[in-house]
Amino acid sequence: MAVATYRDALNQALKEEMQRDDRVFLMGEEVGVYQGAYKVSKGLLQEFGEMRVVDTPITELGFAGIGVGAAMVGLRPVIEFMTWNFALLAIDQVVNAAAKLLYMSGGQFPIPIVFRGPNGAALQLSAQHSQAFDAWLAHIPGLKVVSPGTPADAKGLLKSAIRDDNPVVFFEGEMLYNTKGDVPDGEYLTPIGQADLKREGDHCTIVTYGKSVLLAMQAADQLAKDGIRVDVVDLRTVRPMDVNAISASVRKTNRAVVLEEGWEVCGVGAQVADLIQRECFDDLDAPVLRVHQADVPMPYARNLERAAKPDVPKTIAAVRKVMYLEER
Amino acid sequence: MAQAKARRKTEAGSLSDDTTAAERHGLLRSMLLQRRFEERCAEAYALGKIGGFCHLYIGQEAVGAGAIAAIRSDDYIITTYRDHGQALARGMSPRSIMAELFGRADGCARGKGGSMHLFDRSLNFLGGHGIVGGHVPLAAGIGFAIKYRGGDQVCLCFMGESVVNTGAFHEALNMASLWKLPVVFLIENNRYGMGTALERASSIHDIYLRAASYDMPRAFVDGQDVLAVRTATLEAVRRARSESVPTLLEVRTYRFMGHSMSDAVAGTYRSKAELEEYMKRDPIMVLRMAMQDAGEIDDPGMARLDEEVKAIVQDAWDFADASPEPPLESLFEDVLVETTT
Ligand SMILES: Cc1ncc(C[n+]2csc(CCOP(=O)(O)OP(=O)(O)O)c2C)c(N)n1
Ligand SMILES: [Mg+2]
Numbered sequence: 001m002a003v004a005t006y007r008d009a010l011n012q013a014l015k016e017e018m019q020r021d022d023r024v025f026l027m028g029e030e031v032g033v034y035q036g037a038y039k040v041s042k043g044l045l046q047e048f049g050e051m052r053v054v055d056t057p058i059t060e061l062g063f064a065g066i067g068v069g070a071a072m073v074g075l076r077p078v079i080e081f082m083t084w085n086f087a088l089l090a091i092d093q094v095v096n097a098a099a100k101l102l103y104m105s106g107g108q109f110p111i112p113i114v115f116r117g118p119n120g121a122a123l124q125l126s127a128q129h130s131q132a133f134d135a136w137l138a139h140i141p142g143l144k145v146v147s148p149g150t151p152a153d154a155k156g157l158l159k160s161a162i163r164d165d166n167p168v169v170f171f172e173g174e175m176l177y178n179t180k181g182d183v184p185d186g187e188y189l190t191p192i193g194q195a196d197l198k199r200e201g202d203h204c205t206i207v208t209y210g211k212s213v214l215l216a217m218q219a220a221d222q223l224a225k226d227g228i229r230v231d232v233v234d235l236r237t238v239r240p241m242d243v244n245a246i247s248a249s250v251r252k253t254n255r256a257v258v259l260e261e262g263w264e265v266c267g268v269g270a271q272v273a274d275l276i277q278r279e280c281f282d283d284l285d286a287p288v289l290r291v292h293q294a295d296v297p298m299p300y301a302r303n304l305e306r307a308a309k310p311d312v313p314k315t316i317a318a319v320r321k322v323m324y325l326e327e328r
Numbered sequence: 329m330a331q332a333k334a335r336r337k338t339e340a341g342s343l344s345d346d347t348t349a350a351e352r353h354g355l356l357r358s359m360l361l362q363r364r365f366e367e368r369c370a371e372a373y374a375l376g377k378i379g380g381f382c383h384l385y386i387g388q389e390a391v392g393a394g395a396i397a398a399i400r401s402d403d404y405i406i407t408t409y410r411d412h413g414q415a416l417a418r419g420m421s422p423r424s425i426m427a428e429l430f431g432r433a434d435g436c437a438r439g440k441g442g443s444m445h446l447f448d449r450s451l452n453f454l455g456g457h458g459i460v461g462g463h464v465p466l467a468a469g470i471g472f473a474i475k476y477r478g479g480d481q482v483c484l485c486f487m488g489e490s491v492v493n494t495g496a497f498h499e500a501l502n503m504a505s506l507w508k509l510p511v512v513f514l515i516e517n518n519r520y521g522m523g524t525a526l527e528r529a530s531s532i533h534d535i536y537l538r539a540a541s542y543d544m545p546r547a548f549v550d551g552q553d554v555l556a557v558r559t560a561t562l563e564a565v566r567r568a569r570s571e572s573v574p575t576l577l578e579v580r581t582y583r584f585m586g587h588s589m590s591d592a593v594a595g596t597y598r599s600k601a602e603l604e605e606y607m608k609r610d611p612i613m614v615l616r617m618a619m620q621d622a623g624e625i626d627d628p629g630m631a632r633l634d635e636e637v638k639a640i641v642q643d644a645w646d647f648a649d650a651s652p653e654p655p656l657e658s659l660f661e662d663v664l665v666e667t668t669t
Contacts, residue, residue, distance in 0.1 A: 033596055034523035057493035057529035058460045058521060086459065089495070124380035124431070126442045128458035296663050300442030301431035302379060303653045 001184050007177040009151035010040045013158035014078065016186070018048055021076060024162055027054040027063055028080030028117075037082045038118065038177050064090035064115065068097045071113040071167075078162060081117035084133045084171065090115075098167035099142030114161045116170035118177075119147070120211055120261040121298055124305055130298035132262035134210070137169045138239040138271070144192055145239040147171040149213030151181040153236055156190025164192060173211040193237045195245035201229030204319050205249040207272050208259040209235035212310065216259055219315040230319060238268055246272060247279040254285040255322040259315055264292045286322040291315050338608060340617030341553040349624050355397060355554050356619065359389040359612045361637040362413040365422060368641050369412065369429060369443075373589045377649070378429045382443045385413035387584030390611035391516050392417040392486070394557025395579070398565050399484050404452045404474075406467050407486040409444035410516075411456030414486060420448045422644035432651035439654040440662060460521075461494030463487070464513070468500040471509030475572060482568040483511045484561070489578075490521030492538050493529055501576065505542040510568035512561065513576045516551065518583040523597035539576035551581030552609040555618075582606040 004012070018024045025048075030037045032045040032055040045053040056063040060081060067077035081087040087094070094115055101109045121130035138145045144166055148154040154172070161168035198213060199220050208216045216232045223230055231249045235242060250256050256276055258269035269290040276288050294308040320326070343352070366386050372378045385392065392414040396405065407414050415425055420436065428435030429443050437447055447455040454470065457463035467485030474481045491497050492515065504511050517535050519526055527533055539546035545567060549560035557579055564575035584607055586593045594600045619625045625633075 030523050033528075035596065037522070055524060055528060057524070058490045059493050059495070061495050089459070089461075124442065126380060126445055126458070127440075128444075129381070294659060296660055299440045299654075299659060300380060300428075300437075300445070301435075301439035301654045303431075303656070304439065304659050307656055307659050 001182050003180055004151055004183040005177065006151045006154050006172070006179050007038065007040055009155035009183045010158055010172065011042055011044075012183070013155045013162070014041065014044060015047065017159055017162040018044070018052060023074065023076045024078065025052040025054065025075065026078045026080060027056060027067060029056055029058060029082050031055060031080050036080075038174065040177070041080070060086050060090040061093060064093035065097065067113050068093055068101070068111060071111045072101065072109050076112045076162060078114045078116060081115065083129065083174070084117055084119040085129050085131050087115065087117065087133070094137070094143070094167070094169070095140055099140050102166075103142060110165045111167045112165045114158070114168045114170050116158070117172060118174045119171035120173055121305070121309060122174035124300055124302060125298070126300040127297035132260070132293070134171055134238050134260070135262050135267045138268060142167065143239065144168045144237065145171070146192055146237045147210035148190075148236055149176070149210050149234055151179065151183045152188070153190050153196070153234075155183050156188050157192065157236065160189050160192050163189075168192070171210055176211050179214065190236065193240045193242060195242035196234045196236055197231060197245070197249065198234045199230065199232040201231050202253055203229045204255040204257065204323055205231045205233055205253045206257050206259055206315065206319065207233045207235065207246055209238060210261060212259045212261055215310065215312050215315055218312045219319065222312065222316055223319055228319065228323065241271065241275065243275055243279060246275055250276055250280040251283045254283050256288045257291060257315065257318040257322055258288060259291045259310060261310065262293060264290060264295055267292055286324065289318040289322050291318050338610060338613040338617055340621050341555060341614040343555065343618050343622050345555045345559050347555060347558065351397070352555070352615065352619055352624060355393050355558070356612070356615050356625070357633055357637065358393040358417050359554065359615070360633060361422070361640060362389040362392065362416050363612060364634070364637050364641045365416060365426075365644070366412055368645055370589065372429065372645070378443065379431065380442050380444075381409065382429070382589040383410040383587065384583075384585040384589070385410055387607070387611070388516055388518060388551065388581045389413050390554035390557055390614070391514075391551045391579050391581055394554040395484060395486070395514055395561040397558045398561035399482060402452065403481050404454055404470050404483040405486070406454040406463050406470065406483065407456055408460070408463065408488060409456050409458050410488070411444070411446045415446045415448070415453060415456075418448070418451050418453050420446065420451060420453060422640055423647040426644035426648035427651045430648040430651065431653070432648055433654045434647070434651040438658060460488070461491045461496040464491060464497050465500040467511050467513065468504045468509055471504060471511035471574065472507065474510050475508075480569050481510070482565050484514060484565070485511055486514050486516060488521060489515050489517040489519070489526050489535050490524070490529060491515070492535055498541075501539070501542045501544060501574070504574040505544045508572045509574055510572045511574045512564040512568055513574060514561070515576070515578045516581055517578050518581050520583070520587070520598065522587045522591070523595070525597065534578075536576055536578035544574055544576050546576045546578070548578040548580060551579035552611045552614050554611055554615050
């Protein structure tokens with residue numbers, strides 16, 4: 001166990017899986033010579049060479065499709081999108097090819113591929129560069145969707161994703177890459193589909209995942225000062241969702257807040273709230289509340305961006321509200 | 329001192345085109361304004377007054393200045409995130425641009441867009457766009473609308489050389505040629521897309537040859553020579569305006585800064601030596617030397633011009649600094665408009 005950044009944890013996972021299985025290769029913009037737009041692939045070109053660490057032109061649709069084609073005939077591609085905003089150009093290959101081929105072929109063509117890259121807003125990158133697409137991709141049967149919030153989970157989930165025989169959409173975060181945490185050395189696998197109770201409390205549940213885990217943990221710390229103890233359920237995987245972990249927590253606390261980066265309408269939080277009302281109807285002491293981005297494209301100006309993003313105060317306010325405590 | 333050195337290294341451009349001395353002076357001023365404006369952008373970025381991504385145009389000023397000098401005020405311009413220089417060349421107010429970069433209420437997009445998304449409807453400046461290749465079909469669409477309405481305007485579409493590898497580019501150019509749309513597709517070939525040299529990303533290294541696939545007229549031109557850029561663009565614009573035929577114009581230039589303010593100027597992908605070699609052909613110096621040889625400007629004249637544009641930039645900075653943050657209620661404005669019909 002050693003302290004590492006989220007970036008280094010991903011790098012370890014890639015490196016170890018590429019050492020372990022020579023069918024695994026990495027492809028995307030700036031992954032090689034430039035060492036990754038966010039340096040996640042640092043050193044990989046030097047170790048594995050140009051055939052396995054492939055710099056592409058700016059052609060998201062094309063190289064996503066090259067990944068799917070290679071996966072059809074037995075390779076195990078890891079496709080890096082510089083950010084998920086640009087992956088919109090590749091959505092056809094992800095949704096119409098990767099997610100469909102197994103089903104359409106009656107089980108003949110599994111597609112073992114990972115589509116990964118940073119998702120959601122960083123700082124002041126404005127409307128086209130600040131979008132979270134987890135709800136979009138989680139909508140699609142035929143995909144698995146994971147979104148780790150800590151370095152250890154980043155490593156464990158990326159290794160599992162690469163070994164998975166299905167298409168896995170893997171959401172990272174620009175603001176997560178520099179965050180640090182304990183990361184187990186070597187073989188360390190986090191199962192896809194399993195949530196993690198990141199903090200225990202009995203007053204309220206915060207269900208979250210990805211970058212928002214950081215906000216939830218900070219909110220939990222501050223709430224603790226007022227004697228409010230929250231469970232933080234980190235989903236880690238958005239699809240398939242760990243229903244048992246959510247309902248076990250809500251049965252204990254009887255209250256829930258769902259915190260996510262993306263937009264409200266048809267968001268992941270809506271899915272979680274639906275699960276809770278179905279599974280825990282008799283346990284609930286308050287309606288489930290949601291914290292999310294304002295229902296607008298992301299603005300550039302610092303003050304507007306701050307107002308648009310979910311944050312710790314908004315999360316605390318939601319928890320206090322489901323506990324019927326006065327706003328402070 | 330620095331200027332004297334640069335002067336020795338820079339080969340003067342030629343003045344054998346049809347510009348007047350006053351027009352040449354205007355082009356020199358336009359490039360100098362872009363340069364000084366962006367030098368202050370770099371400063372403001374370091375101070376945290378500008379945030380997010382900020383892509384400077386330094387080294388490429390002749391492209392924006394020369395090409396925009398070749399179109400009319402009712403023609404349209406559409407471009408990428410590297411848009412400050414072209415916005416200034418089009419005559420957008422330095423104040424409103426700087427205020428936008430500072431994320432303030434008086435910005436050209438009310439602080440909503442920032443550096444990558446400068447827009448000015450009154451000048452037919454249809455924006456800086458952030459997704460590589462995404463605006464090229466829009467340019468074809470603008471051309472389509474011009475033709476549809478029976479007008480004689482043209483659309484001037486700037487893009488980086490990496491764009492030619494995107495699907496959107498091929499789809500748009502094919503339709504533009506098929507339907508004879510009045511568009512000038514102007515490629516600013518600065519040799520790199522972020523850290524990727526064009527030879528590592530494009531199977532064809534002479535970018536303008538791509539046009540052959542669409543049976544489209546094509547040309548390339550030296551992008552450090554503003555007069556040459558203007559002349560080449562004039563020809564493409566004439567073809568678009570009078571024959572409604574699009575052109576692919578490759579303008580060969582170089583960026584003197586990093587890809588954006590968050591990238592190193594040189595690094596694993598290009599050497600300092602290469603950068604210094606290209607910097608010998610600073611577009612401002614190329615024109616200045618030619619004008620100096622022709623007796624059109626002298627050192628005191630150049631100094632006066634420099635003071636003049638620096639004052640404009642300082643005024644823009646002061647204006648932006650004094651402009652308030654956008655009001656919070658504006659967060660929810662501009663998502664949709666009220667339908668009036
Ligand atoms: C579809 C898409 N993929 C990736 C990016 C990230 N990106 C922004 S600019 C850029 C390089 C573009 O290079 P070029 O077209 O040559 O323009 P230049 O920056 O040199 O002006 C990349 C990869 C993007 N904005 N859009
Ligand atoms: Mg370029």
